[in-house]
Amino acid sequence: MQLLQVSQLTRYLKEVLESDPLLQDVWVQGEVSNSTQSAAGHQYFTLKDETAQLRCVLFRRVSAARSNRASLFAPLSAPPPLVLRDGMAVLARGRLALYENRGTYELIVEEIEEAGVGLLHLRFEQLKQRLEAEGLFDEGRKRPLPRWPAVVGIVTSPQAAALRDMLRVLRTRCPLVQVILAPTLVQGEGAASQIAVAIDRLNAHGAAEVIIVARGGGSVEELWAFNEEEVARAIYRSRLPVITGVGHETDFTIADFVADYRASTPTAAAAAAVPDAAEWRRSVADAEERLAELIEGRLELLRGQLSGQRRDLIRSSPLARLVQARQQIDEATRTLSERLDHLLVMRRERLRGAVLHLNSLSPLLTIARGYAVVRREADGQTVTSVRQVEAGDELDIQLRDGHIRSVAWQLEEEQNGDAGAG
Amino acid sequence: MATQEQAEFAGLTFEEAFERLEQAVSALDTGDLSLDEALAHFEEGMKLARYCGRLLDNAELRVQQLLADNTGLLTLAPFESEP
Numbered sequence: 001m002q003l004l005q006v007s008q009l010t011r012y013l014k015e016v017l018e019s020d021p022l023l024q025d026v027w028v029q030g031e032v033s034n035s036t037q038s039a040a041g042h043q044y045f046t047l048k049d050e051t052a053q054l055r056c057v058l059f060r061r062v063s064a065a066r067s068n069r070a071s072l073f074a075p076l077s078a079p080p081p082l083v084l085r086d087g088m089a090v091l092a093r094g095r096l097a098l099y100e101n102r103g104t105y106e107l108i109v110e111e112i113e114e115a116g117v118g119l120l121h122l123r124f125e126q127l128k129q130r131l132e133a134e135g136l137f138d139e140g141r142k143r144p145l146p147r148w149p150a151v152v153g154i155v156t157s158p159q160a161a162a163l164r165d166m167l168r169v170l171r172t173r174c175p176l177v178q179v180i181l182a183p184t185l186v187q188g189e190g191a192a193s194q195i196a197v198a199i200d201r202l203n204a205h206g207a208a209e210v211i212i213v214a215r216g217g218g219s220v221e222e223l224w225a226f227n228e229e230e231v232a233r234a235i236y237r238s239r240l241p242v243i244t245g246v247g248h249e250t251d252f253t254i255a256d257f258v259a260d261y262r263a264s265t266p267t268a269a270a271a272a273a274v275p276d277a278a279e280w281r282r283s284v285a286d287a288e289e290r291l292a293e294l295i296e297g298r299l300e301l302l303r304g305q306l307s308g309q310r311r312d313l314i315r316s317s318p319l320a321r322l323v324q325a326r327q328q329i330d331e332a333t334r335t336l337s338e339r340l341d342h343l344l345v346m347r348r349e350r351l352r353g354a355v356l357h358l359n360s361l362s363p364l365l366t367i368a369r370g371y372a373v374v375r376r377e378a379d380g381q382t383v384t385s386v387r388q389v390e391a392g393d394e395l396d397i398q399l400r401d402g403h404i405r406s407v408a409w410q411l412e413e414e415q416n417g418d419a420g421a422g
Numbered sequence: 423m424a425t426q427e428q429a430e431f432a433g434l435t436f437e438e439a440f441e442r443l444e445q446a447v448s449a450l451d452t453g454d455l456s457l458d459e460a461l462a463h464f465e466e467g468m469k470l471a472r473y474c475g476r477l478l479d480n481a482e483l484r485v486q487q488l489l490a491d492n493t494g495l496l497t498l499a500p501f502e503s504e505p
Contacts, residue, residue, distance in 0.1 A: 147437070148436060148437040148440070150435040150436070150437060153488075158487065158501070167483065167485060170483055171483040174481075175481035175482055175483045176436050176477060176478060176481040177483065178483075178484045178485075178486070179483065179484065179485040179486070179501075180486050180487070180488050180498065181485060181486070181487040181488065181501055182487070182488045183487055183488075183489075198488075201488055201490060201496055202488065204496060205488055205496045205498075207498075277478055277481075280436065280440070280474070280478060281475070281478060283440065284440065284443070284471050284474045284475055284478075285471075287440070287443045287444060287447050287467070287471060288467075288468065288471040290447050290451075291446065291447055291450060291464055291467040291468060291471070294447065294450040294451055294464070295450065295460065295461070295464040298450070298457070298460050302457060
């Protein structure tokens with residue numbers, strides 16, 4: 001057996017106590033007693049139940065922080081500082097610490113709530129941890145919201161002002177959408193399962209493309225249905241992306257953590273669900289403008305090509321060759337007719353020459369100089385030799401100015417003249 | 423003209439019509455179309471744009487509620503919501 005000094009034992013206890021994870025973050029329920037406040041603003045009190053007591057300290061920084069934190073837990077976001085009174089039932093969360101010099105241990109309180117609210121808070125934290133560990137809040141599973149949903153499902157109370165507000169936003173922003181309301185209670189007994197059923201039904205029906213789960217602002221108890229596991233599971237198994245808009249800006253519910261998109265309020269959820277129609281108009285106008293630009297560019301290009309081709313066409317046109325051919329023909333024709341003319345002139349000249357020559361050879365000229373032409377009367381044969389004529393033949397003697405009908409009465413042939421005129 | 427477009431695109435949601443509009447734009451943008459094809463895309467695109475515009479102009483928020491009978495059959499019923 002080992003002998004220990006008091007300080008050694010106390011040190012050991014302190015180590016045991018302060019290394020135990022359970023004791024370093026623990027919720028304790030009890031009744032406040034012996035509550036006092038120090039000059040520095042720290043609150044000291046005892047938590048007790050029927051059989052035991054626990055010393056507690058709530059440091060000023062914690063109670064001060066408590067009054068202005070933006071809590072994950074809705075209505076506690078900006079509560080008045082909790083004034084501890086003896087006899088008050090509370091839930092406190094904190095860690096155990098041991099004070100060696102006094103040999104006492106204490107709960108150093110980090111959070112404290114009145115029991116009713118505190119229990120809800122505890123359940124909230126427990127469920128949140130469990131679902132988170134299970135992966136229900138994973139960023140990776142959050143689906144993108146449809147860009148332009150044609151049908152929006154809304155899970156809320158048909159009587160609520162929240163619904164009217166959402167419809168107003170939808171009507172202003174994007175009246176094209178169709179709304180399918182899955183009516184449900186949003187608070188009180190059975191609200192959670194009705195909400196879950198409504199989400200399931202919108203999925204089963206299938207027309208909606210996105211679901212808004214919404215409720216206007218209220219107390220933590222009024223919003224509680226949205227912290228129920230049933231609702232969380234329904235959102236998780238929803239095939240359709242879910243937008244939550246529960247309570248006010250600072251209210252966070254379990255449903256918000258599971259949702260694909262958490263909007264701060266119902267109207268913000270409605271605005272997140274649909275695009276602004278003005279944006280659609282712009283998109284349409286942009287597309288229209290782009291179309292016009294493209295077709296104009298296209299036509300411009302074609303026009304350019306066309307005029308280029310027209311130039312090419314004209315350059316290589318058979319028309320040009322035709323014109324050229326016609327010129328050649330004209331020229332040839334002209335040459336031809338010139339030559340023909342020339343030829344005619346020449347012929348005419350030659351003819352005239354021939355006529356002149358012919359004239360010079362004409363016997364008429366000879367006759368005119370005193371010669372005669374003698375023809376046999378019988379056959380008209382010109383007589384150039386006495387041998388052609390016999391005595392007694394009738395002869396026609398042609399002179400310059402007439403004929404002498406005569407008869408040959410004697411023929412005398414000259415010895416060496418064979419072709420002399422008779 | 424309006425009725426012709428309504429008939430041609432009847433039943434198209436805004437999103438579907440706009441998608442086709444975007445397709446027409448990108449088809450024109452690729453440029454390897456015959457002129458006839460390009461003009462056809464252009465004309466369809468312009469009609470779709472007008473159709474989209476008209477959808478926006480004539481839109482009126484429609485609200486229905488989803489009800490289930492005791493056999494679990496889901497039906498849509500009109501829902502009166504004051505504007």
